[in-house]
Amino acid sequence: EMKDNTVIIVFGASGDLAKKKTFPALFGLFRQGFLPPDVKIVGYARTKMERDDFCARAVSYIKNAQNDAEITASIGKFKDLLSYVTGSYDDGAGFDALDVHLKDIEAKYTSKDRNRLFYFALPPNVFVTVAKNIKEHCYAEPGVNRIIVEKPFGKDLDSARELLSSLKQYWSEEETYRIDHYLGKEMVKNILVLRFANVTVGGIWDKSHISNVQITFKEPFGTEGRGGYFDSFGIIRDVLQNHLLQVLSILTMERPVSFSAEDIRDEKVKVLRSIPPITREDTLLGQYVGADGKPGYLEDETVPRGSVCPTFAATTLWINNPRWEGVPFILKAGKALNEAKVEVRIQFKDVTQGIFDDITRNELVIRIQPSEAIYLKMNAKTPGLQTRAMATEMDLTYNRRFADAKIPEAYEALILDALQGDHSNFVRHDELDVAWKIFTPILHWIDGTSGTRPSPVGYAYGSRGPAELNAFVERYGYQRT
Numbered sequence: 093e094m095k096d097n098t099v100i101i102v103f104g105a106s107g108d109l110a111k112k113k114t115f116p117a118l119f120g121l122f123r124q125g126f127l128p129p130d131v132k133i134v135g136y137a138r139t140k141m142e143r144d145d146f147c148a149r150a151v152s153y154i155k156n157a158q159n160d161a162e163i164t165a166s167i168g169k170f171k172d173l174l175s176y177v178t179g180s181y182d183d184g185a186g187f188d189a190l191d192v193h194l195k196d197i198e199a200k201y202t203s204k205d206r207n208r209l210f211y212f213a214l215p216p217n218v219f220v221t222v223a224k225n226i227k228e229h230c231y232a233e234p235g236v237n238r239i240i241v242e243k244p245f246g247k248d249l250d251s252a253r254e255l256l257s258s259l260k261q262y263w264s265e266e267e268t269y270r271i272d273h274y275l276g277k278e279m280v281k282n283i284l285v286l287r288f289a290n291v292t293v294g295g296i297w298d299k300s301h302i303s304n305v306q307i308t309f310k311e312p313f314g315t316e317g318r319g320g321y322f323d324s325f326g327i328i329r330d331v332l333q334n335h336l337l338q339v340l341s342i343l344t345m346e347r348p349v350s351f352s353a354e355d356i357r358d359e360k361v362k363v364l365r366s367i368p369p370i371t372r373e374d375t376l377l378g379q380y381v382g383a384d385g386k387p388g389y390l391e392d393e394t395v396p397r398g399s400v401c402p403t404f405a406a407t408t409l410w411i412n413n414p415r416w417e418g419v420p421f422i423l424k425a426g427k428a429l430n431e432a433k434v435e436v437r438i439q440f441k442d443v444t445q446g447i448f449d450d451i452t453r454n455e456l457v458i459r460i461q462p463s464e465a466i467y468l469k470m471n472a473k474t475p476g477l478q479t480r481a482m483a484t485e486m487d488l489t490y491n492r493r494f495a496d497a498k499i500p501e502a503y504e505a506l507i508l509d510a511l512q513g514d515h516s517n518f519v520r521h522d523e524l525d526v527a528w529k530i531f532t533p534i535l536h537w538i539d540g541t542s543g544t545r546p547s548p549v550g551y552a553y554g555s556r557g558p559a560e561l562n563a564f565v566e567r568y569g570y571q572r573t
């Protein structure tokens with residue numbers, strides 16, 4: 093449940109993540125009445141700033157293009173909740189000052205519990221220092237203290253384990269909320285309902301009915317300006333090992349005993365443990381090259397010369413359990429492609445020796461973004477006096493069916509969960525561990541740890557990806573419908 097009298101502290105408050113995601117999400121929750129009563133929000137960062145400057149920055153990404161009066165008024169009220177403390181991340185004195193500031197706020201609260209939610213909008217090299225300093229200087233008792241952290245959680249299995257065990261010295265699993273923001277997306281959450289609240293979907297969810305599954309992430313822009321970070325991580329760490337693997341685990345896990353966080357995460361871990369490490373043979377790597385006036389990856393000044401870092405990857409995973417044995421799960425993600433789209437495409441098997449010609453396979457598509465939708469490609473009778481089958485769709489497109497519904501932002505949903513102490517949509521330590529086990533061997537190959545680095549194939553900025561992609565997905569039985 094939600095604690096009254098909570099202070100939310102945002103570290104890295106002047107950075108990009110905070111400006112683009114954290115504060116807009118906090119504002120969204122505030123506006124919809126989902127923040128705890130009397131909540132206050134404190135920013136902390138190294139940049140010296142007046143409170144007004146901080147407030148201006150914090151609201152700079154809140155959407156209000158039409159200058160809507162109601163939104164403007166809410167922004168004003170939201171600013172009243174904000175305050176700012178300057179300090180460094182490695183010096184206890186800054187955290188002492190923060191603690192004094194927090195106690196000042198809490199002195200006005202009615203309960204003696206002091207509840208603090210610490211949000212790390214920080215680069216990973218300061219995670220441990222900040223975790224330690226908060227624990228030593230800003231831990232409130234009595235009260236509930238929680239931290240929210242976000243990837244990167246290490247670069248491979250060993251470094252992730254080291255990071256997690258360092259953090260564990262100060263913060264328990266119970267107090268830790270590891271964000272994978274895909275778990276906050278409406279259509280990702282919807283997968284559980286689709287699977288476990290429908291006898292139709294639930295009944296065909298296995299290797300007897302499903303031929304192959306693709307989970308696809310496409311972005312129409314490159315790494316412009318972010319090349320430094322990106323180059324040391326690559327697309328697999330950026331998107332596949334976390335976001336797409338999370339979607340995969342929800343798609344394939346067995347039904348949890350209950351809807352509780354631990355039951356759900358137990359099942360996710362179990363299915364992930366059934367996936368052997370991915371292999372080179374099952375992997376296609378690409379890197380975008382300049383086209384139509386758009387710069388290639390290597391032309392980005394923040395990217396090291398001659399980098400072989402993949403900006404595109406397709407890789408096939410296999411699940412060794414009775415439900416999924418032999419079904420290929422293709423994860424693919426790329427930057428600088430032709431469109432923005434994230435979707436799950438479940439392709440079913442052929443109808444056995446049909447009585448109709450020209451029929452195509454059924455496909456269930458869950459479009460995660462943009463324009464949330466679920467549609468089933470299926471065959472129906474062509475309208476008219478002849479009896480002929482044709483391919484058509486059963487279509488549940490959200491903005492048509494639920495025209496007035498507001499789809500929450502992922503970060504809104506997740507911050508609310510953390511405020512309420514619900515871990516269901518956060519990554520448990522053992523989930524992270526097994527995710528790294530699946531990807532570490534291929535990452536070491538790509539990094540050159542185990543010999544020569546593989547060269548990605550080129551694909552044009554704005555294209556559908558490497559030319560090899562069609563043959564790649566066909567190899568796993570995908571048929572274009």
Ligand code: BG6
Pocket residue numbers: 273311330331434
């Ligand atoms: C982030 C990646 O985790 O997810 C980015 O680091 C990527 O590279 C982003 O652009 C995609 O998130 P969304 O919500 O826009 O799909």
